[in-house]
Amino acid sequence: MGGPVVLSVVVPMYNEEEVIETTYRRLTDVLAKLGETYELVFVNDGSRDRTADLVRALGAKDERVKMIDFARNFGHQIAVTAGMDHTSGRAVVLIDADLQDPPELIPEMLAKWREGYDVVYGKRIARRGETWFKKLTAKAFYRLLASMTSVSIPVDTGDFRLMDRKVCDALSSMRERSRFIRGMVAWAGFRQTSAEYVRDERFAGETKYPLRKMVRLSLDAITSFSTKPLKIAGILGFLMSAAGFIYLIVVICQRIFTDTTTAGWTSLIVISLFFHGITLSLLGVLGEYIGRIYEESKRRPLYLVADKLNFGEPGRAARG
Numbered sequence: 001m002g003g004p005v006v007l008s009v010v011v012p013m014y015n016e017e018e019v020i021e022t023t024y025r026r027l028t029d030v031l032a033k034l035g036e037t038y039e040l041v042f043v044n045d046g047s048r049d050r051t052a053d054l055v056r057a058l059g060a061k062d063e064r065v066k067m068i069d070f071a072r073n074f075g076h077q078i079a080v081t082a083g084m085d086h087t088s089g090r091a092v093v094l095i096d097a098d099l100q101d102p103p104e105l106i107p108e109m110l111a112k113w114r115e116g117y118d119v120v121y122g123k124r125i126a127r128r129g130e131t132w133f134k135k136l137t138a139k140a141f142y143r144l145l146a147s148m149t150s151v152s153i154p155v156d157t158g159d160f161r162l163m164d165r166k167v168c169d170a171l172s173s174m175r176e177r178s179r180f181i182r183g184m185v186a187w188a189g190f191r192q193t194s195a196e197y198v199r200d201e202r203f204a205g206e207t208k209y210p211l212r213k214m215v216r217l218s219l220d221a222i223t224s225f226s227t228k229p230l231k232i233a234g235i236l237g238f239l240m241s242a243a244g245f246i247y248l249i250v251v252i253c254q255r256i257f258t259d260t261t262t263a264g265w266t267s268l269i270v271i272s273l274f275f276h277g278i279t280l281s282l283l284g285v286l287g288e289y290i291g292r293i294y295e296e297s298k299r300r301p302l303y304l305v306a307d308k309l310n311f312g313e314p315g316r317a318a319r320g
């Protein structure tokens with residue numbers, strides 16, 4: 001298996017047949033100039049197109065191309081985790097397959113790592129070619145998350161980053177199922193800094209993050225790093241009962257001291273709908289947490305590997 005590797009680059013892929021060769025070329029161009037030993041760890045997250053075959057073809061010519069082939073689609077954050085589990089470099093870079101994160105930033109990240117930083121995360125100073133909806137929701141989400149957590153997760157960063165081996169190992173040792181890697185890296189601490197870049201348009205193909213997956217990731221982030229939504233239930237309940245108590249006194253006084261009783265249909269309906277709405281939403285909040293506790297309690301492996309490419313014969317055991 002050659003000598004020790006300095007730099008490992010992890011690339012998660014889900015139906016990325018259109019980009020994979022260009023991505024390989026651009027990464028290789030940048031990495032070759034560094035003059036360091038490196039490996040490219042592609043993770044095929046259950047693609048249904050030719051992604052895996054194309055990587056196999058690259059791997060036949062270039063043994064630095066390695067691949068973890070998942071048994072099915074396990075999701076982006078899990079794919080990145082599997083990649084990290086299988087790296088051996090002293091520094092590990094996470095990068096998307098679609099070239100929205102410029103590989104050309106890697107030398108700068110590496111330089112900062114040499115200065116002694118353990119994490120260099122890419123900070124997006126602008127996003128090109130993304131819909132106003134995505135930009136707005138992303139911006140709102142990062143701010144909302146920041147207001148809810150005590151871990152300070154840097155705003156406007158994605159998973160594009162370089163990590164020292166020790167940070168990578170720390171993350172690999174956290175086997176939680178709802179993974180929000182940016183948050184976990186922030187939680188881990190160590191010496192962190194940023195490298196700024198402009199996020200490009202997707203080079204080809206379509207986003208593999210439909211709204212459904214985005215909502216899921218946001219919920220994972222919030223539930224993993226904050227219990228505030230649970231506390232809101234308590235606060236709302238207290239405010240509501242206080243208001244209810246005051247109104248109760250008003251109604252009783254009306255009954256005793258005046259002849260008028262409030263004509264009640266409208267207010268009853270409004271109150272009832274309002275309270276049912278709140279109660280059900282809070283049940284939903286509970287459900288989000290309980291569902292995750294349940295998933296966690298099953299202790300299933302995080303992912304299943306169908307095949308591995310260029311990891312040497314015995315290979316490092318899959319940690320799952």
Ligand code: UDP
Nearest residue numbers: 012013014045075076079096097207208209
């Ligand atoms: N991805 C993945 N599994 C998934 C969805 C996405 O491995 O279930 C990969 C995808 O191939 C890409 C990266 O995650 O390399 C980011 O996805 P995408 O670019 O579609 O997200 P966006 O940039 O639109 O947020």
Ligand code: MG
Nearest residue numbers: 096098100202
């Ligand atoms: Mg993308």
